[in-house]
Amino acid sequence: RGKICGFMKSGGPSLLPKEIQILIRLAIVRAKETHIFLYQLVRDDHQRRKKEGII
Structure with a gap:
């Protein structure tokens, strides 16, 4: 793993x-x-819960 990082940098x-x-x-x-997809999923879920008054 370290080798690849060094290689990429050099x-x-x-x-x-x-x-x-x-x-x-x-x-x-x-x-x-x-x-991005996961972020949108989490955000949508959060908004939905807000509407339903869970949070």
Whole structure:
């Protein structure tokens, strides 16, 4: 794990083969989308509870 971090810092993903670059980019995008999706779920649930007077 530490090796990968050091590698990324020293040279960046440009040293990696194209396929791996694309996979990493896709993984980052997917992680962001998942994070936004979870955030919206939690927020909607919170608003719904407020309406129902649970909070």
